[in-house]
Amino acid sequence: MTKTDGTPAPPVAVSFTGAVKTFGAVRAVNGVDLEIRRGETVALLGRNGAGKSSTIALLLGLDEPDEGSVSLFGTSVAQSVRAGRVGAMLQEGRAVPRVTVRELVSFVAGRYPAPMPVGEALALAGIEELAGRRVDKLSGGQTQRVRFAVALAGNPALLVLDEPTAALDVEARHAFWASMRAYARRGHTVLFSTHYLEEADAHADRIVVIDHGRIVADGSGEELKRAAGGSLVAFDLAGRGTEGLSLLPGVTAVEVRGDRARLRTDDSDATVIALAELGAIRGLEVAPASLDDAFMALTSASDSVSESSSPGASGTPGTPGTPGASGASGASDTDLETVR
Ligand SMILES: Nc1ncnc2c1ncn2[C@@H]1O[C@H](COP(=O)(O)OP(=O)(O)OP(=O)(O)O)[C@@H](O)[C@H]1O
Numbered sequence: 094m095t096k097t098d099g100t101p102a103p104p105v106a107v108s109f110t111g112a113v114k115t116f117g118a119v120r121a122v123n124g125v126d127l128e129i130r131r132g133e134t135v136a137l138l139g140r141n142g143a144g145k146s147s148t149i150a151l152l153l154g155l156d157e158p159d160e161g162s163v164s165l166f167g168t169s170v171a172q173s174v175r176a177g178r179v180g181a182m183l184q185e186g187r188a189v190p191r192v193t194v195r196e197l198v199s200f201v202a203g204r205y206p207a208p209m210p211v212g213e214a215l216a217l218a219g220i221e222e223l224a225g226r227r228v229d230k231l232s233g234g235q236t237q238r239v240r241f242a243v244a245l246a247g248n249p250a251l252l253v254l255d256e257p258t259a260a261l262d263v264e265a266r267h268a269f270w271a272s273m274r275a276y277a278r279r280g281h282t283v284l285f286s287t288h289y290l291e292e293a294d295a296h297a298d299r300i301v302v303i304d305h306g307r308i309v310a311d312g313s314g315e316e317l318k319r320a321a322g323g324s325l326v327a328f329d330l331a332g333r334g335t336e337g338l339s340l341l342p343g344v345t346a347v348e349v350r351g352d353r354a355r356l357r358t359d360d361s362d363a364t365v366i367a368l369a370e371l372g373a374i375r376g377l378e379v380a381p382a383s384l385d386d387a388f389m390a391l392t393s394a395s396d397s398v399s400e401s402s403s404p405g406a407s408g409t410p411g412t413p414g415t416p417g418a419s420g421a422s423g424a425s426d427t428d429l430e431t432v433r
Pocket residue numbers: 116119120121139140141142143144145146147148288
């Protein structure tokens with residue numbers, strides 16, 4: 094396989110083929126096909142319950158797929174994990190009592206065939222000054238960074254981080270991402286899950302959006318914005334109905350919240366002129382589509398009224414044939430603003 098510039102693509106680090114994981118009636122992972130190449134930093138972005146942790150559990154061999162397969166570095170997950178090629182920082186982890194940070198990281202490093210020097214793991218995680226402290230006496234943010242050092246200790250080729258900044262304040266987040274990027278710059282592969290759009294956009298080369306256990310979009314932040322359609326036109330309905338809005342020129346999707354309509358459009362000029370002809374210009378706002386808009390266009394939510402004029406809209410980048418962009422959009426429990 095070659096890249097568009099003709100250079101050979103790096104080898105595959107992670108490969109999911111038709112992976113399915115069910116829990117009773119819930120298809121937590123619902124037919125995931127995903128390939129991540131060495132050196133990529135990929136964000137797995139989705140709302141609560143979208144299937145991020147379940148996908149990660151398959152990748153780490155903590156769960157077996159009911160259907161399909163997962164492989165790492167061209168071998169089985171179990172082989173890759175045994176060979177020390179994978180480091181993980183999961184959402185839950187209990188502090189080990191009475192050992193120091195250095196002892197813990199040294200212990201973990203000692204279990205790997207080619208670990209990172211302990212001092213280097215501590216430095217990379219930014220916790221050198223905590224080396225002599227007991228791990229059960231640290232703050233939440235400090236504990237998170239120790240867990241990051243533990244994930245790095247084996248010098249893994251693939252680092253997997255499940256919502257790594259969930260417990261961190263703004264400053265600690267900043268420091269954490271600087272550490273992650275330093276590790277990625279060494280040529281390692283990083284997969285992190287998040288429901289923060291800004292984090293995905295700022296810290297990943299590629300964003301994989303997951304919803305209801307399926308990948309609904311795969312591309313850079315820019316590509317996702319493009320997939321969501323060029324602009325948003327919002328206005329007050331002022332009591333008028335929504336009939337016909339989806340047929341206005343340029344409009345690809347319509348969302349209504351209370352008395353306000355938001356139209357996603359490929360041609361905001363034409364849409365605004367048509368709205369003006371209808372006399373519907375009260376509280377008019379025109380804005381370029383944001384990543385928030387893209388995310389909401391690509392994921393579905395049950396708690397909003399929405400109507401789509403283009404099912405399967407706008408060519409989800411990188412994942413032809415995925416069922417993305419159903420046009421259903423609206424509020425989510427992520428840190429998303431609905432109207433800017
Ligand atoms: N062990 C389990 N038993 C039953 N249902 C489960 C189990 N693990 C996950 N689920 C269900 O599978 C779906 C996906 O959950 P998952 O934890 O993968 O989502 P997530 O995207 O990681 O969510 P969050 O952002 O809240 O961590 C949810 O409906 C969840 O309730």
